[in-house]
Amino acid sequence: MLLPLRHIKITLTLSLLFLLAIASIAYAQAPDTVLLLPEAGQEVQVPLQVYHDQSGKLQLQQVQQMPFSPLDTQASLQAGKTVHWVRVVLSNNSRHEATRYLYAGDWSRLQLYTLHPDGSSEVRLTGQLLPIQERDVPRSKPLVRVQVPPHGLTLLYLRLQGDINLYKPQRLSLQLQTPEQVVQANNRRLLVQGFFMGIIVVMALYNLVLFFSVRDRSYLYFVLALLGTGLYFMFYHGFALELLWPNAPYWNAHSFAFLVTFNGLLRLLFTKSYLNTRATMPRWDKLLTLLSLLYALPVAMGLLSYLTPLDLLQACVDLIGVIGGAVLVAMLLVSVAALRQGYRPALYFLIANVFFVVGALLFILKETHLLPNTPLTVYSAQVGMVAQVVLFSLGLAYRLNAVTSELAAEVLEKERLEREKETERKRLVEQQKRELEVTVANRTAALRHKTQELKETVHQLRESKHKLLRLNQLKDRFFSIISHDLRTPLATLDSFLNILLNFSGRMQPEQMQKLANHTQLSVHNLQSLLENLLQWASSQAGADHSMRFEPVPLQIGEVVQRNLELLQDTAAAKQIECQVQVPGELKVYADANMLDFLVRNLLHNAIKFSETGGKVRIMVKALHNGFAEVTVADDGIGIEAGIMQTLFHREHPARTTKGTANEKGVGLGLLLCRQFVERCGGSIHVASEPSKGSRFWFLVPLHRQEAVVDPKRELESKIL
Numbered sequence: 001m002l003l004p005l006r007h008i009k010i011t012l013t014l015s016l017l018f019l020l021a022i023a024s025i026a027y028a029q030a031p032d033t034v035l036l037l038p039e040a041g042q043e044v045q046v047p048l049q050v051y052h053d054q055s056g057k058l059q060l061q062q063v064q065q066m067p068f069s070p071l072d073t074q075a076s077l078q079a080g081k082t083v084h085w086v087r088v089v090l091s092n093n094s095r096h097e098a099t100r101y102l103y104a105g106d107w108s109r110l111q112l113y114t115l116h117p118d119g120s121s122e123v124r125l126t127g128q129l130l131p132i133q134e135r136d137v138p139r140s141k142p143l144v145r146v147q148v149p150p151h152g153l154t155l156l157y158l159r160l161q162g163d164i165n166l167y168k169p170q171r172l173s174l175q176l177q178t179p180e181q182v183v184q185a186n187n188r189r190l191l192v193q194g195f196f197m198g199i200i201v202v203m204a205l206y207n208l209v210l211f212f213s214v215r216d217r218s219y220l221y222f223v224l225a226l227l228g229t230g231l232y233f234m235f236y237h238g239f240a241l242e243l244l245w246p247n248a249p250y251w252n253a254h255s256f257a258f259l260v261t262f263n264g265l266l267r268l269l270f271t272k273s274y275l276n277t278r279a280t281m282p283r284w285d286k287l288l289t290l291l292s293l294l295y296a297l298p299v300a301m302g303l304l305s306y307l308t309p310l311d312l313l314q315a316c317v318d319l320i321g322v323i324g325g326a327v328l329v330a331m332l333l334v335s336v337a338a339l340r341q342g343y344r345p346a347l348y349f350l351i352a353n354v355f356f357v358v359g360a361l362l363f364i365l366k367e368t369h370l371l372p373n374t375p376l377t378v379y380s381a382q383v384g385m386v387a388q389v390v391l392f393s394l395g396l397a398y399r400l401n402a403v404t405s406e407l408a409a410e411v412l413e414k415e416r417l418e419r420e421k422e423t424e425r426k427r428l429v430e431q432q433k434r435e436l437e438v439t440v441a442n443r444t445a446a447l448r449h450k451t452q453e454l455k456e457t458v459h460q461l462r463e464s465k466h467k468l469l470r471l472n473q474l475k476d477r478f479f480s481i482i483s484h485d486l487r488t489p490l491a492t493l494d495s496f497l498n499i500l501l502n503f504s505g506r507m508q509p510e511q512m513q514k515l516a517n518h519t520q521l522s523v524h525n526l527q528s529l530l531e532n533l534l535q536w537a538s539s540q541a542g543a544d545h546s547m548r549f550e551p552v553p554l555q556i557g558e559v560v561q562r563n564l565e566l567l568q569d570t571a572a573a574k575q576i577e578c579q580v581q582v583p584g585e586l587k588v589y590a591d592a593n594m595l596d597f598l599v600r601n602l603l604h605n606a607i608k609f610s611e612t613g614g615k616v617r618i619m620v621k622a623l624h625n626g627f628a629e630v631t632v633a634d635d636g637i638g639i640e641a642g643i644m645q646t647l648f649h650r651e652h653p654a655r656t657t658k659g660t661a662n663e664k665g666v667g668l669g670l671l672l673c674r675q676f677v678e679r680c681g682g683s684i685h686v687a688s689e690p691s692k693g694s695r696f697w698f699l700v701p702l703h704r705q706e707a708v709v710d711p712k713r714e715l716e717s718k719i720l
Contacts, residue, residue: 033089034176036098036148041181044174047072049087056083060113060121060157076170084172086158092148100176101143104160105169111159112136112144117152128167128253132246140238143182164305165314166253193237196382200230203389214404221270222392228263229385235259250306253313257302260320261295264327268292271331275338275346284334291330294323321364328357352391359384492569493523518569549679551589553703556620556628557582559592563600564618567607575613578603582620587703588628594676595700598684601669602632602696609694610636627682627699635693644688648674673698 034044047070051063058066063085077084092098104110109127116122124136124144137143148154162168177185204226211219234240241252268288272278277285298320305312331353338346363381365371496519504512560582571578588595599618606616619631639647647670670684677684677698688694 033091033153035091035093036100036176038094038098039178041100041175041177044088044176048172048174050172051085051087052078053083053085054078054080056081056161058083058085060159063157071172074171077168077172081162084160086156086160086172086174088156088158088174090146090148090154090156090176092150092152092154095150097150098148099179100146100148101137101179101182102146102156102158103141103143103175103177104158105171105173106142106167107160107169108163108167109159109161110142110144111161112146113157113159114146115155115157127161129163129249131249132242137182139186140241143177146176164253164311166317189237192379193233193239196233196386197230199386199389200226204230216273218270218273221266221273225263225266225270226389228259228266232256232259232263233382254302254306257298257305257313257316257320260324261299264295264320264324265292267331268327271334271349274349275334275343277334277338280341280343281334281337284330284337287330288334291323291327294326298323325361325364328353328360332357348391352388355391356381356384356388493519495573549591549594551591551680553587553589554592554595556586556588556595556630557584559595559599560618560620560630563596563603566600567603570604571607571616574607574610576607576610577615579615579617582618583622586620586622586628588700589703590680590682590700591676594680598673598676598698599630599632601673602698605669605696606632606634606636606694609638610634622702623699626702626704628702629697629699631695631697633693633695638690638692639686639688639694640690644686647686648684 034046036042049068050071051066051068053063066085068085068087086104090098090100102112106128108129110125112124112126114122114124126135126137126142126144128142130142132138132140135142136145146154146156158174160172204223207219207226208223210216211223231240234244235252235256240255241249245251245255268291272285272288275281277288298316301312301316301319304310305316332350335346335350335353339350359380359382362371362377366373366377371377496515499515500519507515560580564578564580568578603616603618610616614635617631617633619633620628622628649671674684677700681701682699684696684698686694686696
């Protein structure tokens with residue numbers, strides 16, 4: 001019961017397929033059916049049904065309505081950019097699904113449409129201009145996989161597109177290979193080319209070692225030529241596309257122009273160097289140079305074809321074949337000429353080149369389509385290359401022995417000359433030694449005298465250096481204080497004078513009187529400041545040029561008020577309110593000039609970095625540890641943490657920052673404050689946050705009438 005039902009299903013499937021094929025080719029001739037041979041590959045020998053799409057834009061649905069015509073597999077295809085559609089039906093009479101790999105030649109792009117009995121279709125892509133991972137079978141050879149159901153038919157439409165002439169076969173042929181055949185062919189390719197590349201690499205390393213041993217350029221050129229040959233055959237057998245640049249098939253199509261040129265140039269350089277043509281055969285040397293220049297043509301053609309729409313690859317292949325043949329023949333002839341001149345290593349060169357030239361010429365004729373594609377023509381160049389490598393290595397070894405013998409003779413002669421020179425040198429050395437002993441003795445005595453004089457001079461220079469450093473420190477302190485303290489009153493006086501000069505005509509008498517009073521007060525303040533500075537500067541001119549310290553009891557309230565009056569015009573210009581909290585009778589024990597500078601500098605900085613309409617607070621209080629704490633706080637722009645760490649350091653002075661009204665400073669005021677407060681026996685501190693103001697406070701000793709110890713003497717060692 002099962003057997004008749006099975007036959008019925010098979011009959012219905014075949015009928016549906018044929019009806020589908022007939023419906024899809026309404027006006028065309030029905031395609032021939034190719035019966036798959038069981039477990040064997042085959043080449044389609046029947047005339048193929050072909051449609052030539054000259055526009056190259058038709059889709060499968062349109063092509064199905066076009067008339068197909070038979071084309072013999074030996075017939076030449078149409079030239080130009082024509083897209084060829086091939087239609088074929090595969091039949092499988094076995095009980096199992098048949099899997100075949102279809103190879104239609106090295107086309108730029110190949111699309112296989114498989115039509116199923118249910119009306120669906122399947123598309124598979126491959127081609128030499130597709131990256132490896134986008135191909136149906138990820139191999140360098142463009143294969144597509146076809147599956148035919150058991151006891152069934154499969155209708156195939158094959159779209160063949162040749163974008164460049166190199167990948168547009170002249171004849172149309174279809175080969176069906178079993179998976180086992182594909183695997184065996186790939187394994188055979190890996191084995192043969194692996195053996196070949198192994199020989200190339202081993203011989204290249206061997207000759208590279210020889211090059212580093214004797215530094216003969218011939219070995220280097222030969223190594224590079226071997227590598228160039230290996231790269232070319234990697235390209236030819238698909239390894240370059242699979243391993244080196246799998247995502248650049250378009251570059252792979254053009255790379256041979258550069259690989260072959262590179263290889264040919266290195267072979268010419270090896271020939272010229274090995275046979276020494278420049279010195280022994282200048283005419284042959286010029287011919288080889290001319291052949292080298294000819295390689296510029298295929299390189300230019302390859303670049304133009306790669307960078308422009310021009311298709312010059314096939315012409316480039318033919319030109320490279322002609323130049324390569326000429327180079328091979330020239331290598332034979334120049335080796336014969338060198339052998340006739342008595343150069344024995346040329347014999348190995350000639351014999352090696354005979355094998356390689358014959359194999360390479362067969363390969364070139366095959367590549368230019370003058371000989372058929374057979375195993376002999378495919379592998380002849382590689383076989384000749386292996387023979388050449390072995391014989392060249394023997395020739396280079398013979399040449400190495402000859403060079404080694406010549407070098408050995410030269411070494412012996414050099415050793416003899418060196419011995420004679422060494423004897424004469426020893427005699428001269430003994431004579432010079434005696435003369436030098438006398439000269440050294442005389443000069444040693446003179447040097448001792450000079451050394452003593454230099455020591456005394458160095459000692460004097462060091463003393464002068466220390467004196468100059470002390471004087472320079474005194475000068476720096478003096479000028480920094482003058483530049484820091486004179487700027488504000490002078491600026492105030494300048495503004496008063498500017499008002500008097502420019503606006504006196506428009507001012508009322510009482511305004512003039514008020515401005516005059518301010519000007520007089522500013523002049524008095526400036527005079528007082530100058531007297532203090534001059535008095536302080538004169539106190540620095542002691543014998544040791546160090547800062548003198550003369551502490552006296554001082555009423556801190558008077559000091560604060562005096563310096564506040566000195567800066568009141570500056571504060572008024574920015575509408576800054578100054579709040580004072582100072583005990584009336586609180587006294588401290590400090591140097592008057594130093595304490596004035598401390599209070600004045602901190603007040604000036606608080607005003608300088610306060611916004612218009614801000615507040616400055618001056619607070620003084622007595623502490624239990626015998627010190628008075630003087631605080632100057634503002635609500636100005638504040639100080640960044642990074643700058644605050646360097647405010648009081650002499651080694652790393654803080655960078656100067658302009659005030660809120662673009663007031664300038666020299667950046668030394670706080671350094672002097674620290675120096676002065678420490679000299680007085682106290683310390684100075686700061687706390688600040690950006691945009692929230694700053695608070696500076698310093699500690700100075702309180703005045704104690706019952707104290708019997710002079711703080712000046714008590715702190716002298718620590719301060720100095």
